[in-house]
Amino acid sequence: MTTGNSDTIAAIATARGNAGIGIIRLSGPAVCDIQRQLFAGKLEPRKATLVKIYDQQQRLIDRVLLIFFPAPNSFTGEDVLEVQGHGGMVLQDMLLEHILSLGCRQARAGEFSERAFLNGKIDLSQAEAIADLIEGQTRSAVRGAMRSLQGDFSKEIYALLEGLIHLRMLAEACLDFPDEEIDELPVKEVEQRLLSVQEKIKPLLRFARNGSLLRDGFHLVLVGRPNAGKSSLLNVLTKNDTAIVSEQPGTTRDIIRDRIDLDGIVIDISDTAGLRQASDTIESEGIRRTKNELESADRVLLIIDEADYSEASRNALMSYLEHDIPVTIIRNKIDLQNREPEIKYRERWVEILLSIKSGAGLDLLYRHLKEITSSDTLSEGVYTARRRHVEALQKADVSLQDAGRHISASVQLELFAEDCRRAQNSLNEITGEFGSEDLLGKIFSSFCIGK
Numbered sequence: 001m002t003t004g005n006s007d008t009i010a011a012i013a014t015a016r017g018n019a020g021i022g023i024i025r026l027s028g029p030a031v032c033d034i035q036r037q038l039f040a041g042k043l044e045p046r047k048a049t050l051v052k053i054y055d056q057q058q059r060l061i062d063r064v065l066l067i068f069f070p071a072p073n074s075f076t077g078e079d080v081l082e083v084q085g086h087g088g089m090v091l092q093d094m095l096l097e098h099i100l101s102l103g104c105r106q107a108r109a110g111e112f113s114e115r116a117f118l119n120g121k122i123d124l125s126q127a128e129a130i131a132d133l134i135e136g137q138t139r140s141a142v143r144g145a146m147r148s149l150q151g152d153f154s155k156e157i158y159a160l161l162e163g164l165i166h167l168r169m170l171a172e173a174c175l176d177f178p179d180e181e182i183d184e185l186p187v188k189e190v191e192q193r194l195l196s197v198q199e200k201i202k203p204l205l206r207f208a209r210n211g212s213l214l215r216d217g218f219h220l221v222l223v224g225r226p227n228a229g230k231s232s233l234l235n236v237l238t239k240n241d242t243a244i245v246s247e248q249p250g251t252t253r254d255i256i257r258d259r260i261d262l263d264g265i266v267i268d269i270s271d272t273a274g275l276r277q278a279s280d281t282i283e284s285e286g287i288r289r290t291k292n293e294l295e296s297a298d299r300v301l302l303i304i305d306e307a308d309y310s311e312a313s314r315n316a317l318m319s320y321l322e323h324d325i326p327v328t329i330i331r332n333k334i335d336l337q338n339r340e341p342e343i344k345y346r347e348r349w350v351e352i353l354l355s356i357k358s359g360a361g362l363d364l365l366y367r368h369l370k371e372i373t374s375s376d377t378l379s380e381g382v383y384t385a386r387r388r389h390v391e392a393l394q395k396a397d398v399s400l401q402d403a404g405r406h407i408s409a410s411v412q413l414e415l416f417a418e419d420c421r422r423a424q425n426s427l428n429e430i431t432g433e434f435g436s437e438d439l440l441g442k443i444f445s446s447f448c449i450g451k
């Protein structure tokens with residue numbers, strides 16, 4: 001698949017700012033023609049050539065290095081030209097303006113990667129990895145993105161797809177050619193193959209969850225009654241005076257966001273307005289925003305003044321939260337109650353008794369945060385992944401469980417084949433391929449039915 005008749009695009013590929021070097025990249029069918037207008041000679045592929053670039057009035061714009069990558073051996077799969085000039089912002093703009101006047105247009109965001117995908121140079125998850133590599137906030141995130149870009153993540157997905165395609169092949173051959181002399185469906189073999197696909201999907205799902213954590217970070221939202229110590233906790237965690245702390249209840253009115261890096265995991269922390277019957281419209285708007293913020297939370301830290309702690313006060317606060325959101329209850333200000341720091345693992349939440357002011361028990365909180373944001377698989381062998389990858393893998397997993405039911409209890413071939421097809425479609429969403437024709441091709445080439 002190629003983009004064929006696409007037009008030619010150009011853009012400044014390096015960051016905006018004054019730098020030693022700035023690179024403009026061009027891709028598309030008119031690249032050779034534009035190159036000849038910039039430099040009359042012929043460029044040797046992938047070799048740098050020093051060239052002076054003049055504008056229409058024959059004024060020298062810059063001395064640049066031109067590098068030509070002929071199709072299909074380029075990033076986009078099309079003819080690509082790199083123009084490496086000096087990095088000044090104004091200079092780069094002048095150079096780009098001149099290049100655009102020679103017969104190409106400004107590229108849209110991500111258009112080079114999009115072309116690489118459309119031309120089959122990379123799959124969708126690799127295209128996403130390029131963005132992640134550039135935007136990576138921590139070293140682990142960058143390393144994860146590089147692994148994905150290398151195709152490690154895609155390879156695992158393709159291996160799963162192989163397994164699934166084989167399963168469908170077995171099932172659909174029995175369905176489509178019931179009169180042919182094909183043996184009965186080998187149920188035991190199918191069950192085993194299904195199991196092996198299911199076993200592969202589990203660790204991948206774990207990797208993808210961790211990968212999505214690496215990339216998107218972990219969103220922690222601090223909620224509680226006014227004066228419970230939410231802003232104090234934000235300041236302690238970020239080691240910053242980000243939020244105003246005061247003994248006056250209702251100090252925080254708006255969401256205050258900050259970010260920490262906890263062993264390579266980005267944690268986005270939101271401090272919120274205290275939850276209570278609002279006394280004015282600003283406060284009630286603050287509370288509305290708190291509820292909004294909770295929608296994207298990965299976990300809530302519910303902060304309660306230990307002096308006010310009771311089952312009733314806890315339940316009243318819990319009623320603000322969605323049922324399935326993970327919660328850690330921070331019973332703060334134990335310094336005033338003469339209590340020792342402690343962590344308790346309850347069925348529906350975790351409880352930590354501590355004092356933000358004295359620091360007693362903060363070690364328990366840090367350990368807990370590390371526990372919930374990381375796992376043993378996180379440091380090595382992880383890819384960057386997105387929530388959509390996690391969701392796609394989850395969907396595939398559910399379809400495979402259905403498939404298991406439709407083969408083990410009593411053989412319901414049609415349903416089984418449909419479950420496998422759905423699982424395959426979910427995985428295809430990750431790589432961006434939709435391969436029903438591929439599947440047919442594969443079935444007929446590996447099955448000698450024709451006889």
Ligand SMILES: Nc1nc2c(ncn2[C@@H]2O[C@H](COP(=O)(O)OP(=O)(O)OP(=O)(O)O)[C@@H](O)[C@H]2O)c(=O)[nH]1
Pocket residue numbers: 224225226227228229230231232233244245246247248249250251252253272273274275332333334335336354355356357358
């Ligand atoms: N003794 C004691 N005081 C604390 C502790 N943590 C916070 N405080 C005090 O409690 C008061 C309220 O703290 P904040 O962090 O502003 O509370 P908040 O939950 O952000 O309050 P609002 O923004 O009004 O909702 C301040 O005077 C803090 O110094 C603690 O562990 N012990």
Ligand SMILES: [Mg+2]
Pocket residue numbers: 230231232243244245251252271272
């Ligand atoms: Mg506050």
